[in-house]
Amino acid sequence: MKKMLYIIVGILSLALYSCKENPANPNIPPNTVLTNIPPENDSTNPYFPILEIYWKGKDTDGFIKGYEYRYTTRHLCRGDSFYTTWTFTEAGHDTIIFESSDTLNLQRFMVRAVDNNGDCDPTPAKRFFYTPLVVAPETEISSPQDGDTFFVLLSPSDWWEGVPLMFTGYDPDPGGAVVDYSYKVDSKPWSDWQKDTSVVLVPSDFDSLSGPHTVMVKSRDNTGIEDPTPAEVGFVLLLPSMERSMLLVDDTKDGGGGPGNPTDEQVDDFYASILGGYEYDEWDLSDSNLTKAALANHRIVFWHADHKSYQEHNVFNYIDLLQEYLNVGGKLFLGGWKVLYNAADTSAFPDVFLSGSFVYDYLHIRSADEDDYFLGDFLGATGVCSLAVDVNKLYSPMSTALTNVCVLLEGAFTEPILYYESLSDDSEFDGKPCGIFYRGTVYDVVFFGFPLYYIEEDDAREFVNIILAELLGTYK
Known part of the structure; x- marks a missing residue:
């Protein structure tokens, strides 16, 4: 009995093994x-x-689950080859970027379908192509410029968002693009790759917030090639200390002396008198650039720009510099004769x-007008204090007033x-405004549309004291 049982078990085991090795309905691989x-x-x-290459597959005893593709590049001039591994996709097409680093x-290219059993087409579909050499893109930094200094x-x-970084790229290949x-x-x-051609660098982007710094930018083209020689510039960061109280900028041209045409020394003496007791440094624009x-x-x-000029005052040569200074919390106290003349869109x-x-x-000036009385019409000003014109400084002994003084329409948050x-x-x-005060969240600006040198000295001193008392927090 036991012998018969062993025989039956052996027969069943052999039958089961035979089914696994020789299934009645073997899977048929797909084709592509x-x-x-x-x-x-x-x-x-x-x-x-x-x-962009398209393909399709067919499976007679199941369905297509996806596809695998790969390619091999033979560098015909160098004599070596580049290989990729199989890439799986469920799609029936893809855009392939072929490695193409040799002259020719x-x-x-090969693609094979994969069926629901995981079997692949044993004879992948193939196609041969020739491709030319593709070269790397080139990158250029437009800002900063090498040697620039930034607050x-x-x-x-x-008002200060950071240091602007702007760049462009160029791909010389026909059909290529950055x-x-x-x-x-x-x-x-x-950084991570980005499509934007600009970025604002914030303090955390730098190793430190003073001294020299370097930035590099590289581009990548539509074949995946990166610029092997990134653009590079060096620049300096300047953290404002603002440890000194005031810088007096002399933008008043040196005259021949006498009424209406003071020398540089006369103007310097006037400002030294009305600023007596204040700590300040001087910068004469006729000597060097700010x-x-x-x-x-x-x-x-x-x-101060207290000369009468129909030519552009230097202040408008320093707009970018003054904007940067104000953006980081500076305060500007500005006045003079015909200062706004060349800022007018029509020069009138x-x-x-x-x-x-x-x-x-x-x-923060929305509009301005200027009197044109030949012998003058501006006797002085009222407001935070009374200002009277010093008639002894006027060009004509017949004059009792200044001419070409601006009245202003102030902007928002301006008094x-x-x-x-x-x-x-x-x-x-x-009665129209000829002096305004902008009190901002970051910077302050005081502007007046007449030359302070031609105001009575005591009145000018009182005006300056009132303004500096607020800007500096002290009254002399």
């Missing part, structure tokens, strides 16, 4: 064909190495200043502090 693709070419007509490259703060503010960029600051790692380093040390820039008055201009955005006093009671000017 390429569709809607460029035809095979020759070496005289190579394709740009980005090709032979690409062998910086410990953290971004309403698709993204990466940048590196100091010793920090390369620097960021000079501004960075001072809480206030007191700028009255005129309206547009958003985006220095006058509108930073001085008139001085009002025009007219000799002729001209309603276009009499």
